[in-house]
Amino acid sequence: MPVIARAFFFVVLLAVVIGGAVYAVASRRVGRKYDVPPPPIGRATSPDEIARGGRLFRTNCLGCHAGAPDDAVPGAYTDAASGPAQRRPIGGRVTGTPDFMGEIWAPNLTADRDTGIATFSDGDLARLLRSGIRRDGRYAAAMPRFGRLGDADVAALIGFLRSTDSLVSPVTHWVPRPGLGVAGTLALAFAAGVDIRGEEHVAMPPRGRTAAYGRYLAVAVYACVDCHTEGFSSTDEKLQSPTLLAGGQFHRTPNGETIYSTNLTPDPETGLAARSTADLARLLTTGVGVDGLVTRSPMPVFRNIDDAEADALFVYLRSVPSVARRNPAPPRERPVPDAPPERLFVTLGCVVCHGDHGPQRALLKLAARKPLAEIAAYLRHPEARDPQSQMPTYAAVLDDAAALRLASWLRATDGGARP
Numbered sequence: 001m002p003v004i005a006r007a008f009f010f011v012v013l014l015a016v017v018i019g020g021a022v023y024a025v026a027s028r029r030v031g032r033k034y035d036v037p038p039p040p041i042g043r044a045t046s047p048d049e050i051a052r053g054g055r056l057f058r059t060n061c062l063g064c065h066a067g068a069p070d071d072a073v074p075g076a077y078t079d080a081a082s083g084p085a086q087r088r089p090i091g092g093r094v095t096g097t098p099d100f101m102g103e104i105w106a107p108n109l110t111a112d113r114d115t116g117i118a119t120f121s122d123g124d125l126a127r128l129l130r131s132g133i134r135r136d137g138r139y140a141a142a143m144p145r146f147g148r149l150g151d152a153d154v155a156a157l158i159g160f161l162r163s164t165d166s167l168v169s170p171v172t173h174w175v176p177r178p179g180l181g182v183a184g185t186l187a188l189a190f191a192a193g194v195d196i197r198g199e200e201h202v203a204m205p206p207r208g209r210t211a212a213y214g215r216y217l218a219v220a221v222y223a224c225v226d227c228h229t230e231g232f233s234s235t236d237e238k239l240q241s242p243t244l245l246a247g248g249q250f251h252r253t254p255n256g257e258t259i260y261s262t263n264l265t266p267d268p269e270t271g272l273a274a275r276s277t278a279d280l281a282r283l284l285t286t287g288v289g290v291d292g293l294v295t296r297s298p299m300p301v302f303r304n305i306d307d308a309e310a311d312a313l314f315v316y317l318r319s320v321p322s323v324a325r326r327n328p329a330p331p332r333e334r335p336v337p338d339a340p341p342e343r344l345f346v347t348l349g350c351v352v353c354h355g356d357h358g359p360q361r362a363l364l365k366l367a368a369r370k371p372l373a374e375i376a377a378y379l380r381h382p383e384a385r386d387p388q389s390q391m392p393t394y395a396a397v398l399d400d401a402a403a404l405r406l407a408s409w410l411r412a413t414d415g416g417a418r419p
């Protein structure tokens with residue numbers, strides 16, 4: 001073997017050996033069993049607390065555990081008799097995660113005995129939320145941590161999962177365990193880390209229209225602080241950051257655009273544009289601001305935030321130090337209803353979710369074959385059909401005529417695919 005080839009051979013061999021060892025450590029980290037006692041939290045039983053748990057569940061859990069809207073499973077939707085049919089948490093493939101992670105499946109959380117969580121104890125559920133430890137003692141690497149949720153909110157969530165609410169009534173549906181790829185295992189073991197810290201008790205401020213409760217919501221429940229503070233550090237570090245909530249965290253959209261989170265500090269020039277709590281409430285729950293500007297994904301539409309919570313968030317955001325900082329956001333255009341539909345598709349943010357590489361591309365192609373009036377009505381009020389819809393409520397920026405024009409363009413172009 002020539003010297004160069006031999007050297008190359010050894011380098012490759014070395015890489016394989018080291019790679020293998022690193023992978024072995026990583027899978028051990030992700031795959032080992034942990035002996036963590038469950039925190040002493042039981043289910044809440046009062047109707048108010050169960051309702052609170054339902055809102056927490058719809059905001060923080062349903063998106064992943066309901067799975068894809070297109071697989072037909074009997075009982076996947078609640079009966080239309082009790083309002084718009086909603087997709088139950090029957091489990092399914094989690095979309096929107098990078099392909100290299102492997103196949104991430106979220107299990108069935110309905111009260112089914114065999115395929116759901118009917119046989120889980122309250123402690124099993126509380127421990128999962130606090131420490132990320134599954135019932136079998138392994139680390140739930142593919143599920144986010146909810147370690148900062150206060151005891152009362154954890155109890156409310158468990159109370160809801162144990163309730164007779166139609167959303168969680170039993171549906172038999174088996175879902176595979178997540179199959180993490182090599183890269184996914186490495187990423188979770190080293191980049192995301194295995195974090196099983198979990199306090200026995202997590203206090204939370206009394207619920208009310210106060211800065212303290214607003215801070216709790218922004219940190220522990222809705223992750224505003226994580227997304228609106230620049231950097232990839234921990235939430236603790238972000239709370240100490242001189243640029244707390246000044247925005248600038250960037251997100252790459254599937255079509256390669258970079259979107260920066262907004263400055264939410266009270267700075268008059270560059271800060272929070274919402275002038276009142278009503279403005280903020282509307283923006284958070286519909287995805288459209290008073291100025292008619294649509295917030296683009298990944299900013300979630302918080303369909304379950306109520307007025308009291310919006311007030312608390314507003315008071316808190318007004319209480320943080322002002323930071324003058326303009327983030328290099330790509331310009332957001334105010335949508336003009338009589339603009340050409342292909343322009344609206346961009347300015348209304350549709351392209352981020354339904355564009356060529358967007359996560360909901362296929363869905364829009366299918367939907368584009370539906371009757372015109374149905375598509376148009378859906379665009380103005382998607383929450384009328386799916387109360388949790390992450391699609392903004394476009395009614396304020398699309399009148400009936402504009403919605404119809406956009407809908408006919410979608411039909412003519414196979415969901416915007418053909419020019």
Ligand code: HEC
Binds near residue numbers: 064065107146
């Ligand atoms: C980002 C997607 C995502 C979100 C959000 C999410 N989950 Fe999960 N969940 C998963 C995945 C994936 C698994 C499987 C994890 C694994 O086995 O590593 C899982 C597992 C579970 C399990 C089964 C654990 C076990 O012991 O086997 C329960 C119960 C659960 N989640 C409840 C919840 C609740 C309650 C919430 C909201 C507070 C929630 N999940 C939010 C993705 C998610």
Ligand code: HEC
Binds near residue numbers: 296
């Ligand atoms: C997953 C990340 C993420 C989370 C969580 C998040 N945001 Fe955002 N937010 C963003 C991004 C990104 C933008 C910029 C959107 C754009 O440029 O279209 C944004 C924009 C905003 C805006 C400006 C909208 C406008 O039209 O001017 C406000 C206000 C806001 N977010 C408040 C909040 C609050 C309050 C919370 C918590 C309740 C929150 N955000 C949680 C990512 C996030």
Ligand code: HEC
Binds near residue numbers: 348351354378390
């Ligand atoms: C934040 C991501 C997001 C944005 C932005 C978005 N959508 Fe959607 N869209 C979805 C999701 C997710 C669904 C699936 C149903 C649901 O959750 O409401 C959907 C559903 C639809 C449907 C109906 C599908 C059906 O089954 O009937 C149409 C039509 C549609 N979107 C068109 C649009 C148009 C046009 C725009 C811009 C004006 C837009 N969407 C903006 C995520 C988005």
